[in-house]
Amino acid sequence: MEHEIVRAFQTVRAEESLKADTLERVLEAAARRRRRRRLGALAAACCCLALVVLGAVYRTPTSVISIDVNPSLELTVNRFDRVIAVSGYQEDGEALAASLRLLHLSYAQAVDRVVESPAVAACLERGEWLSISVVELDADQGAEILRYISACTAGTENASCRAVDQASVACAHDLGLSYGKYQTYVEIQAAGGSLTAQEAGEMTMGQLRALLAELEGGPAAGNGQGAGGGQSADSQGSASGQGSIPQTGQNGGHHGQDHHGG
Amino acid sequence: MEAHADTVKRLCVLYLKNHADTEDIFQTVFLKYTLSSTAFESAEHERAWFIRVTINACKDLLRSFFRRRTVPLEQAAVQAVREEDGAVLEAVLALPEAYRTAIYLHYYEQYTAPEIARLLGKNTNTVYTLLTRGRERLRRALEGNGDGA
Structure with a gap:
C-alpha cells in the first residue's frame, strides 16, 4: 500500500503557471517590503534629525534673567520660554x-518661585534690594520677559528690573559675578569707585546701589542699611518704556534702565 | 521554490480540494516564507516549516466564516488529479482530515509517528491510532473499489 500511496501523490505537482504566478x-x-523598509528608515532618520535639531534649539539660550539680592541667581531661558540652566553665585546663591x-x-x-522662596523673601523683609536684570539675546523675548517682570515687581517697593546688553556684561562670569551684579559693579567703577569684583560679589545689591548712589552724589538707594523706599540712583528712567528694551548707556551713563517697583 | 512547491501543492490538495483556494494558499505560504525572518537550521527544518505553515493556512481558510458562506463545493483540483491517478489518491482524499494528513505525512513524507505528533501538535499515541485506522479505512475502500470493478 505504501508504494501505491507514494505513486498516487507523486502525480500531484505544482503547475509551472502556478509557480510562475507565485x-x-x-x-x-x-x-x-524593501520600499517600506527604505521609507521607514528614511522616516526614522528624519525623526532623529528633527529630534536633534529640536534638542539643539531647546538647549540654545535666548535670554538670561539675573536675580540679585544676595543671593544672586541666573536663569537661562530658551526660545520656548523655558528655563534650561540655573546658576547660583557665591555660596548663598549656589545654595538657593x-x-x-x-x-x-x-x-x-521660575521667577515667581525664586522671589517667593524663603531665602529671598527674608531678604526683602529686611529691606534688601531686589534687582532683576534681563540679558537679551533675543530682543523680542527680552522685551516680553522684562514686561512680565516689571508687572511682577510693580507692587514691590524695594525692587527694580532692567534690560542689560549682553556685550556690556560679557566678562561678568569670568569675575564670578552674575550679570545683574556685574552691571552695577561696572557702574560703580565708572563713577569712580574702587571696588574689587570679589568685594562686589560679597556685597548685597542694596549695599552696591547705596555705594553707587553715594558716588554719584544722589540719595541712597534702598539697601541693607534700611534706606528702602524704592527710590534709587537709577530711578530717572523708571517711568519710561515699561516692558520696552532701552539701549545701553541711555540712562545717565548707566548700561541699562531700571523699572522700579512701587 | 522548486524544493517545496510540490509539497505545498499536495498539502493544499489534501485539505482544500478546490483550485482557487489551493492557488491562494500556495501563494500565501511562499509569501510568508519570503517575509519570514525564521533562521532555518537545516533543509529538514525548512521542509517542516513549509508543512506546518501550509497545514495551518489551510485550516485557517477552512475555518473562515466568509469561505464557509460563499465557496461552492468545487472539485476541480481533485478531479484533475483523479483523472491521472485513480483510485488510491481518491481513497486517501476521501478519508477524514486527521486520517489523510497522518497517512500522507507518514507514507509520502516519510515522517515517523512522533515527528507527525510534533508537527501537528498531537499526542504520539493519537497519531499511531490515526495511522492504524486510516490504513484500515483505506484498505476497505480500495478493496471495495476492486470488488466493484
Whole structure:
C-alpha cells in the first residue's frame, strides 16, 4: 500500500503557471517590503534629525534673567520660554539654586518661585534690594520677559528690573559675578569707585546701589542699611518704556534702565 | 521554490480540494516564507516549516466564516488529479482530515509517528491510532473499489 500511496501523490505537482504566478507575487511583495523598509528608515532618520535639531534649539539660550539680592541667581531661558540652566553665585546663591527646582519651568513660574522662596523673601523683609536684570539675546523675548517682570515687581517697593546688553556684561562670569551684579559693579567703577569684583560679589545689591548712589552724589538707594523706599540712583528712567528694551548707556551713563517697583 | 512547491501543492490538495483556494494558499505560504525572518537550521527544518505553515493556512481558510458562506463545493483540483491517478489518491482524499494528513505525512513524507505528533501538535499515541485506522479505512475502500470493478 505504501508504494501505491507514494505513486498516487507523486502525480500531484505544482503547475509551472502556478509557480510562475507565485514567484511574481513574491517578488512584488519583496520589492514592496524593501520600499517600506527604505521609507521607514528614511522616516526614522528624519525623526532623529528633527529630534536633534529640536534638542539643539531647546538647549540654545535666548535670554538670561539675573536675580540679585544676595543671593544672586541666573536663569537661562530658551526660545520656548523655558528655563534650561540655573546658576547660583557665591555660596548663598549656589545654595538657593540647589534648593529650588526651576529647570524646564516657564521663566514666569521660575521667577515667581525664586522671589517667593524663603531665602529671598527674608531678604526683602529686611529691606534688601531686589534687582532683576534681563540679558537679551533675543530682543523680542527680552522685551516680553522684562514686561512680565516689571508687572511682577510693580507692587514691590524695594525692587527694580532692567534690560542689560549682553556685550556690556560679557566678562561678568569670568569675575564670578552674575550679570545683574556685574552691571552695577561696572557702574560703580565708572563713577569712580574702587571696588574689587570679589568685594562686589560679597556685597548685597542694596549695599552696591547705596555705594553707587553715594558716588554719584544722589540719595541712597534702598539697601541693607534700611534706606528702602524704592527710590534709587537709577530711578530717572523708571517711568519710561515699561516692558520696552532701552539701549545701553541711555540712562545717565548707566548700561541699562531700571523699572522700579512701587 | 522548486524544493517545496510540490509539497505545498499536495498539502493544499489534501485539505482544500478546490483550485482557487489551493492557488491562494500556495501563494500565501511562499509569501510568508519570503517575509519570514525564521533562521532555518537545516533543509529538514525548512521542509517542516513549509508543512506546518501550509497545514495551518489551510485550516485557517477552512475555518473562515466568509469561505464557509460563499465557496461552492468545487472539485476541480481533485478531479484533475483523479483523472491521472485513480483510485488510491481518491481513497486517501476521501478519508477524514486527521486520517489523510497522518497517512500522507507518514507514507509520502516519510515522517515517523512522533515527528507527525510534533508537527501537528498531537499526542504520539493519537497519531499511531490515526495511522492504524486510516490504513484500515483505506484498505476497505480500495478493496471495495476492486470488488466493484
